[in-house]
Amino acid sequence: MFNPAGWLRARAAQRNLTASRAELGTAQQGAAAQAGAAYVAAAQAQATLEARRRELDLAQELQGVAEKQLQAGVATRLDLVRARTQVATARSAIELAQYQVTQSQIDLARALGLPPEHRFALTDTLGESLGRSSVPETRQETVVLALDQRPERRAARARYAAASTTARAVGPSASARYDW
Numbered sequence: 246m247f248n249p250a251g252w253l254r255a256r257a258a259q260r261n262l263t264a265s266r267a268e269l270g271t272a273q274q275g276a277a278a279q280a281g282a283a284y285v286a287a288a289q290a291q292a293t294l295e296a297r298r299r300e301l302d303l304a305q306e307l308q309g310v311a312e313k314q315l316q317a318g319v320a321t322r323l324d325l326v327r328a329r330t331q332v333a334t335a336r337s338a339i340e341l342a343q344y345q346v347t348q349s350q351i352d353l354a355r356a357l358g359l360p361p362e363h364r365f366a367l368t369d370t371l372g373e374s375l376g377r378s379s380v381p382e383t384r385q386e387t388v389v390l391a392l393d394q395r396p397e398r399r400a401a402r403a404r405y406a407a408a409s410t411t412a413r414a415v416g417p418s419a420s421a422r423y424d425w
Contacts, residue, residue, distance in 0.1 A: 253414030257407045264403030270396030276356075283356040287349040288367050294342040301335035308332050 311328035314320035354363040381387050392398060 250414045253410050257410035257414060260403050260407035260410055264400045264407060267396045267400035267403055271400060274396060280353070280356040283349070283353040284367070287346070287353045287365065288369065290342065290345040290349040291367055294339070294346050297335065297338045297342045301332065301339060304328070304331040304335040 308325070308328040308331070311320055311325045315322060315325050350364050351361045353365060354361050381390055
């Protein structure tokens with residue numbers, strides 16, 4: 246004996262499963278975007294720290310020059326004080342940059358679902374190739390690609406199909422209509 250309403254309910258359940266899988270894709274894309282942003286922030290913090298270290302090296306060299314000029318009698322003590330102030334400023338900038346590196350590492354670990362104390366050795370830099378992708382060249386091709394591949398759109402279509410099938414299963418004419 247064939248039960249059309251039961252068959253429609255089973256079909257609606259299959260469509261709900263399809264929608265759930267599409268929603269999983271949406272969640273995965275969101276997690277990947279968050280992890281990618283955290284990685285870029287960590288790489289930026291690391292690059293900033295390296296720049297601050299180079300600034301300290303330069304400030305220390307300038308302090309050495311100021312000391313030699315003072316000894317030679319061609320500079321004032323004020324020039325030496327300024328050079329020492331630049332060294333102190335560079336050291337404090339390094340401390341701030343080290344804090345930002347630590348914070349960005351914690352954020353990256355959290356984005357990846359790892360313990361916050363986990364540390365990473367970032368091997369990629371913020372070079373030109375980091376932002377490249379295989380996105381189509383024209384706006385129209387990009388829109389078509391986006392509409393075809395968006396998991397939110399697939400989920401919405403599957404949810405709509407499931408709701409339509411469920412409505413037919415419980416509707417007054419469920420036994421008279423079949424969705425093949």
